[in-house]
Every structure is written in structure tokens, then in C-alpha cells.
Amino acid sequence: MTIIEKIFSRASGNEVRPGDYIWAALDLVVMRDFGGPNVVREYQSYFDNNKVFDSKKVVITFDLHIPARDERVARNQNLLRKFAREQNVRLFDVNNGIGQHIIIEQGLVRPGDVVVGTDSHMNLLGGIGVAGFGMGTTDIAGAMFKGRAWFRVPTTIKVIVNGGLQEFVGAKDVILFILKKLGTDGALNRAIEFYGETIERMNLEQRITIASMVTEMSGDIGFITPSAEILQFLGLNTNLDGIVADPEAQYEAVYEFSVTQLEPQIACPHSPDNVKNVREVAGIKVDQVFIGSCTNGRFEDLKAASLLLKGKKVKSGVRLIIVPATMAVAQKALTEGLYEIFLSAGAVVTNPGCALCTTGHPGILAPGEVMVSTSNRNFIGKLGKGAMVYLASPATAAATAIKGVICDPRDL
């Protein structure tokens, strides 16, 4: 069996095969500040004040419109706070950060768990071997009530990445390169398992970057089996039997890539798979640069940017916005002197959270403006009508902020 088949067999109590429709028991149900209020309304309209299936297995995280940007959002957030009190479930308020990262930092998930939440990037949890799935409000309301959700068991494809990476080339460049090869529907209705020395060498943040962009390939989930080092970092002593594929596991396809020669990559407007070498589009003038997001908002990401920004200034006329993924990341960045570097360079550093993921957050672009972002999506209109968004690594983003034009970090 593949990893997802093993996890779903355990969670459904039956041996499953790809294509089966199953009900799986859930280990954690998560809702966030948007999406969440509608989950609560739906829940209460169908199930009144019935208790959730297990108050320890439901978590609320505030990560998008934080702190509340208008009265409607403030009312929605209070609705969630009230629900959390009544149901006795944990709520991570505006001073925490991105939900998936919070539940990892708080030790609320373990490899092999099945987790659902109202965020399309729940599947970044695959980076630590957790089966995380983004779902809509109705699904989450039902999941909170019953503690289970329905799934179609996906087929699995294997992606093997080998080779050492050049200087300034990282996990984001690797996943953009894979996106270019597989396309935005390349993993539709499929799970991915990532293998190979390049992946195995990756630290926690790099694994999260890789797993998070399985969403942009329309994949259900992308697994990276945790190394001993990752388990130690997570403070877990988990038996990996349930999340290691059997030698005779069946794969729908196997892709093998060598990344030895890989250059910094960039996804051009308006699709995450419209990927080129950064040098092919170097010189394009930018108005704004964003470093953060659930894909690239962890300490190592900020560190990579800081190495280039140290002692430098953001180009006059360019806005650099930096947003740590969580408060723990922010605190480490503070202790290690990154804030000094960022603020001296002229960056805006905001409170931890999702930030520039979609309209509704400060930092949205005017028509015709150009941004390089370390986030995961550049769909048309997502960050302002008529805006042009490029997706790249923290290093490429930092180099671009300094130059004021798209810049390969090797050419800085």
C-alpha cells in the first residue's frame, strides 16, 4: 500500500483501494477566522447547540484578517471566540499566526493523522507525514459534529528528486520546477510521495514549502516521510510504520528529476505553472515584494532573505513587506537580529499571519502594479484587479527588492 492507502485504511477501519469512497475518522478539525464563522453558522443551523464530537480535536486559528480590519470581521471573530468558550475548544487568537504552522508548533498533529480544515493549504501538513485536507464550510461543520469526513481514495504518484542544489537555489525553486513539469492539474485527484536525496536532505521549512504547493498541482496531498531529525525537532517519538509505503505499493506514475543544474525559478502571471528561469525575466520593474505566507514564512525563509538584505536598502519606490508565519518565527527572527536588518533596509514587517494571500489583506496592489511574492498563487485578480504577480523564493524576492527589478540572487 502507498502512504495514503495506509492512512485511510487505518482511519476508515477497512483496507482501502484507490477509487473507493470512504468515511475516515478525524484526528483534528481546524477552522480559521474566515471560513470559520460560516462553519459555526452552518453547524448551529443544523445541529443547534449540540457538542462537537471531541472538544480536544477541534481547534480555531485566526490567521487571515488579523487583527480585525473592519467591523464585520470583528463581529465574525467574536462569534468564533464565543463558540470556542461554549464548546470548550482551543482558540489561537490574533497574536499567533498561520493555523497549519501553529498546530505543528503546538504538537497538535502527529505523522499518520488525518486532519481537515478550512484552508486550501492544509495539505502542507504532508511535509511532516500528516494527511491534511482543505475543505469547505459544510464539510468542516459535518466533521465537527461527526468526527469523520468522506473521501475518495486517490491514486498515488511518486516524485523523485536527486542532486545537490546550487547556491541560492532552494525548496521553492524545486517545487516551482516540478509544477512546471506537472502543471496545475498534474496531480488532480492524486496523492504524491516525494523521495530522493534532495528531498531527504531538506529541513522542516523546506519540506513544508514543497508539500504546500501540491495544492497548486491540484493534488490531494503530498507526503514526505519524516526523517529522525524532523521527528526529534517535532518532539515526537512516532512509529513510522503507518506512514511508510510498502515496497510493493502501486504508483500511477513515477517522475524522476535531477536538480543539479537547476537555476532560481519564477512563476510568471497568471498561473503557478507558468514557470521560467529568473534570468529569463530579469529586469522587469516591480512595485512591491512580499516575503511570507504558509509556503515561505518560516525562520529559514526569513533568514535566507536577511542574508541578502543585510546592510542593503530596498530600492527607492519599491515596497518590501515581510510577514513571519507565526509568533515563534517572529521571536526567533527578533533574537537573531533579522528585524534590525529588515527595518534598516526599509522593509515593512507586519504581525504574523497569512498576509498577502488574497484580497482583503493590507498590501493589495493597484491595477498594473507588479509584485514578486514568496506565496503560492498568482491567479488573475487574486491580489488586486489588473495586478501582475510573480512567485519566487525568498532569496529571489530579496534580491528583487534591492534591485527594484526582477533579479536572480546570483546576479546581485
Add this chain to the structure above:
Amino acid sequence: MIIKGRIWKFGDDIDTDQIYPGKYLPLTDKSEMAKHAMEGTNRAEEFRKDLRSGDIIVAGKNFGCGSSREHAPVSIKEAGIACVVAQSFARIFRRNAVNIGLPIIQMREIGEIQDGDILQINLETGVIENLTSKKVYSGTPCSKLELEIMKAGGLLRYLKEAR
């Protein structure tokens, strides 16, 4: 379940920001959401003016890709769309549609179907008839579990009854 209606045709990769732009996410009233259905597409104006209850959307591959927002299928359903036919659906959109009771069906050969044609769809058998061109196609019906949820009127009604 048989559905008959007039076609609105769309292309590939219609993402959730085109179906329901992110700026309307704070809306919670379903009839308000309905006013913004397909507002991010290049047919927004037409769609708002000429949509009739019972119309059907036919689209290319990966319909509903993008975010997990349920506003997308809700806005379409509340606007009066009776069914969405697509070459393929994004995973989250597909399950959201099932969960709120918006009928969907997958069909590969959408090439010959023209905007304005009248289609008749049998959700159980997958037989799709173009009443305008008199051609018959075979779509891929949803699974038994999905059809049960759709027919119950959505997931929550289904779960409530199952308890």
C-alpha cells in the same frame, strides 16, 4: 434525477476567484452571494443580466481550482444554476458542490456543445443529451455516496438523518 437547461459555456481552469471574487468572502447571506456568481470571469456582465433559473454551466478542465471557498458553488447554486458539467473538477470544488447539493457531472466531449444549446442530463446514468444538436454523450456520473449526499440536499442534512 433529470436536469434540463440552457448552456453557458466557459473555458479551462475557471478558478474560484473567477467564480466568486475574494473581496466578497465576508458575505454570509446566500442571496447576496448569488449576485456575484461568475463575477470574475469575462462574461460577468452578460451572466448577471441574462441568467435564467435552471441554466447549466458547461466548462473545460479543472473547474473550480484555487481556494477552498464554498461561496463558489453556493453562489452558482443560489444564482439558479441547476448543474455544472465540466471535463474535470478541482477536488475541493467537487466535494463542496456535492456537500451543498449542487448537481455536477463530468464529461470529456464538451467541444461540440455550443453556448445556448439545451442539454438534458441524467445524473445517475450519466447520459447527456444535447436537445439542440440531437447528439447524445456519456458523462461520468458521481459515485453512489456522492449522489446520496446530493439527493439528501447536502452533507449536513445527510449526517443529521444518519445519526
